[in-house]
Amino acid sequence: MTEPENRPTNFLRTIIDADIAAGKHGGKVVTRFPPEPNGYLHIGHAKSICLNFGLARDYRGRCHLRFDDTNPVKEDVEYIDSIKEDIRWLGFNWGEHLYHAADYFGQLYDWAEKLIAAGKAYVCDLNADEIRHTRGTFTEPGRDSPFRGRSVEQNLDLFRRMRAGEFDDGAKTLRAKIDMASPNVNMRDPVMYRIRKTSHHRSGDAWCIYPSYDWAHGQSDAIEGITHSICTLEFEDHRPLYEWFLEQLALPHRPTQYEFARLGLNYTVMSKRMLIELVKDGHVRGWDDPRMLTIAGLRRRGVTPEAIRAFCDKVGVARANSTVDMGMLEACVRDVLDPKVRRVMVVHDPLRVVIENVAESAVEETLAPFFPDDPPRMGARNVPFSCIIYIEREDFMEEPPKKFFRLAPGREVRLRWSYVMKCVGVVKDEKTGAIVELRATIDPETRGANPKDGRKIGGAIHWVSAAHAVPVEVRLYDRLFTVPNPAGAKDGTDFKAYLNPASLVTLSGALGESSLKAAVAGERYQFERKGFYFVDPIDAKPGAPVFNRIVSLRDSWAKAAQDAQQPTSGGRRERRGSSNAPR
RNA sequence: UGGGGCGUCGCCAAAUGGUAAGGCCGUGGACUCUGGAUCCACCAUCUGGGGGUUCGAAUCCCUCCGCCCCAGCCA
Numbered sequence: 001m002t003e004p005e006n007r008p009t010n011f012l013r014t015i016i017d018a019d020i021a022a023g024k025h026g027g028k029v030v031t032r033f034p035p036e037p038n039g040y041l042h043i044g045h046a047k048s049i050c051l052n053f054g055l056a057r058d059y060r061g062r063c064h065l066r067f068d069d070t071n072p073v074k075e076d077v078e079y080i081d082s083i084k085e086d087i088r089w090l091g092f093n094w095g096e097h098l099y100h101a102a103d104y105f106g107q108l109y110d111w112a113e114k115l116i117a118a119g120k121a122y123v124c125d126l127n128a129d130e131i132r133h134t135r136g137t138f139t140e141p142g143r144d145s146p147f148r149g150r151s152v153e154q155n156l157d158l159f160r161r162m163r164a165g166e167f168d169d170g171a172k173t174l175r176a177k178i179d180m181a182s183p184n185v186n187m188r189d190p191v192m193y194r195i196r197k198t199s200h201h202r203s204g205d206a207w208c209i210y211p212s213y214d215w216a217h218g219q220s221d222a223i224e225g226i227t228h229s230i231c232t233l234e235f236e237d238h239r240p241l242y243e244w245f246l247e248q249l250a251l252p253h254r255p256t257q258y259e260f261a262r263l264g265l266n267y268t269v270m271s272k273r274m275l276i277e278l279v280k281d282g283h284v285r286g287w288d289d290p291r292m293l294t295i296a297g298l299r300r301r302g303v304t305p306e307a308i309r310a311f312c313d314k315v316g317v318a319r320a321n322s323t324v325d326m327g328m329l330e331a332c333v334r335d336v337l338d339p340k341v342r343r344v345m346v347v348h349d350p351l352r353v354v355i356e357n358v359a360e361s362a363v364e365e366t367l368a369p370f371f372p373d374d375p376p377r378m379g380a381r382n383v384p385f386s387c388i389i390y391i392e393r394e395d396f397m398e399e400p401p402k403k404f405f406r407l408a409p410g411r412e413v414r415l416r417w418s419y420v421m422k423c424v425g426v427v428k429d430e431k432t433g434a435i436v437e438l439r440a441t442i443d444p445e446t447r448g449a450n451p452k453d454g455r456k457i458g459g460a461i462h463w464v465s466a467a468h469a470v471p472v473e474v475r476l477y478d479r480l481f482t483v484p485n486p487a488g489a490k491d492g493t494d495f496k497a498y499l500n501p502a503s504l505v506t507l508s509g510a511l512g513e514s515s516l517k518a519a520v521a522g523e524r525y526q527f528e529r530k531g532f533y534f535v536d537p538i539d540a541k542p543g544a545p546v547f548n549r550i551v552s553l554r555d556s557w558a559k560a561a562q563d564a565q566q567p568t569s570g571g572r573r574e575r576r577g578s579s580n581a582p583r
Numbered sequence: 584u585g586g587g588g589c590g591u592c593g594c595c596a597a598a599u600g601g602u603a604a605g606g607c608c609g610u611g612g613a614c615u616c617u618g619g620a621u622c623c624a625c626c627a628u629c630u631g632g633g634g635g636u637u638c639g640a641a642u643c644c645c646u647c648c649g650c651c652c653c654a655g656c657c658a
Contacts, residue, residue: 008597008605036658071657128656135654138585142654173656183586185654194656213658237587237653259588261651266594314606316596318589321651325594328607338620345617373620405618414616450616460616528617557618 007058010317012051012258016059016228025227029061032226033087033094034068034101034217037079037201039272041086043293043308043329047263050312052230053092064224065094069102070216072200080201086295091305097224101216102202104223108211109163111219111249112174112192116155120248121192122148123158124175131173134180135188141181142188148177162195165208169195176215178244186241190214218242221255229255232262233319263315264323266484268293269495274487283499284480290548291480291503301477302524302534302550307336326479333551337524337532342370342378345416345462346512346527346547348474350390352466353438356424358387363467366447368417381515385418388466390511392529395461396438398426403560405458407438414460416528420446462528469511472519473546474533476505512545519545529553 020027031052035045056063065087069075087094115121124147126134136142150158162172174193182188192215197208221229229242236259246254264270269278275292278284287294290301298308311332315324365382369375391407400408407413412422425439445452480503486495512519519525521537531552540546 010596014599034658038658068658074657131656132654137654140585170656185586188654191656196656210656212656217658233588234652235658239587261589314595316606318596320589320596322595325607328595331607334619343617343619372617403618416616418616420616448616457616459618462617526617526619529619530617531619553617553619555618560618
């Protein structure tokens with residue numbers, strides 16, 4: 001009952017199962033997602049959100065949303081709202097359990113005095129540089145601060161005066177008195193409070209001293225009754241400190257910290273610093289640029305919350321650093337969208353075709369299902385056909401290679417939902433030799449039927465009637481970087497050097513079937529043989545839709561074509577992830 | 584370098600001493616008016632290397648190798 005089916009197990013579930021079996025925390029599970037409101041959430045955060053809220057859901061516990069807002073100089077309310085919106089959009093709900101570390105400042109302060117009184121903390125006059133220099137190195141122990149021996153009375157007095165604003169920023173800190181010789185540098189008298197005469201987005205000017213992460217986090221967990229405090233691997237070294245504070249305070253509730261590996265994805269960057277740089281330097285159009293793996297970017301691109309959740313489930317949770325293939329995300333997106341999205345025809349790069357045996361005035365309409373695999377489910381639309389149509393330029397080849405079964409001189413293809421068409425002529429530009437038009441004839445017997453003589457038609461292509469087509473803007477998005485690990489260049493090359501110049505290709509000449517006149521912002525479609533698309537909620541205007549490609553369809557022809565072009569030269573061909581490249 | 588972690592298929596990831604799940608990718612085939620979807624089959628004699636314990640080891644022990652994190656008054 002606690003373990004849902006289909007959800008892969010992981011070490012945390014194993015631990016929780018054991019805790020429940022042992023009656024720990026009275027069998028309760030309380031987790032939390034503790035973002036610092038200093039930036040936008042990205043897919044890495046989504047992993048943590050799915051984990052924490054997912055555990056709470058599956059074990060019938062609860063998950064708190066707690067803003068870890070202990071550093072006023074980096075944080076801002078603007079982020080609070082975006083973070084809440086993103087979590088809700090992802091499909092999770094913290095109910096009434098919304099908290100701020102800032103709301104614990106009073107309690108934290110009292111506890112700090114308690115530690116001082118117990119001789120476990122002291123006010124230190126060393127500045128940041130001096131603290132660094134006396135901390136020692138990995139191989140040498142640190143030296144005690146000259147202020148380490150201050151009396152309890154003195155410390156209390158000084159600490160109260162710190163709080164009262166008597167000292168300048170950086171002039172003094174409160175430090176935990178632990179062990180300057182500890183092999184774990186985090187235990188070498190870590191700072192608990194620093195002076196920051198900055199107003200806080202939540203506590204205003206009530207405080208001029210602010211607790212550090214290490215001092216605030218575990219105690220916040222304890223206050224809220226968190227049972228399993230889940231964070232990423234880099235905090236592992238902080239666990240002894242987390243436990244030390246809890247032990248000194250001897251609080252009735254004792255949370256435990258567990259660490260898991262953060263999500264890494266290839267062909268992108270995830271660090272806040274790099275994301276900011278991309279936005280600030282204009283390499284993308286903002287935090288919600290569809291190429292960004294921010295939650296806002298994914299949403300704008302058209303990726304659904306279900307797909308992100310499915311991805312997080314599939315990726316799993318473990319303690320080994322890993323980099324997940326972008327193809328995995330793409331696969332999840334296709335999986336989720338495929339059964340629920342209408343199919344429609346859009347020609348991305350139109351090539352004009354004049355059909356010689358159709359009268360100029362003739363217009364034929366065909367009712368075509370929006371979802372051919374289950375026609376009743378999504379209804380149908382009219383697809384008009386006339387003597388001039390456009391087909392995809394790449395669906396015609398003058399000299400087709402072996403397995404190309406689309407259009408070529410003298411060859412036939414099926415026009416989807418319409419006739420079998422034969423190419424009878426190629427019109428070229430006299431100067432450039434470029435193909436400007438095709439001449440064709442249709443087999444009038446083949447509308448909605450196979451050729452009577454039993455001849456097999458190899459391919460079916462999408463098309464659009466010239467007289468009825470609606471011009472649409474199509475934005476083809478591709479991975480933002482050209483290399484798997486842009487941030488990890490051995491020679492120190494800046495990650496921006498690997499930006500993919502084709503990460504956004506805007507098609508202005510694309511032509512959609514007439515039903516697309518009715519496209520509404522926020523809708524998703526499959527453009528047959530192309531991919532899944534989303535009507536951009538911001539740039540689309542009524543009657544002038546803008547489509548973001550969410551993800552391309554799997555394309556085994558593109559793969560075959562590429563393999564044919566670059567044959568395996570002496571083995572060792574690079575394995576390709578799924579291709580999302582513009583074609 | 585001191586400390587803390589981690590190494591299971593190209594990429595994720597289960598298996599907790601009983602004889603290597605699953606997903607992504609890939610390959611072959613069936614089907615197909617989307618080269619999509621779907622279906623079927625194949626895809627680690629082996630768990631970083633080497634020793635050892637055991638009837639039996641990815642799991643325990645020893646040893647070596649590789650990778651990641653830590654010296655913010657960031658989180």
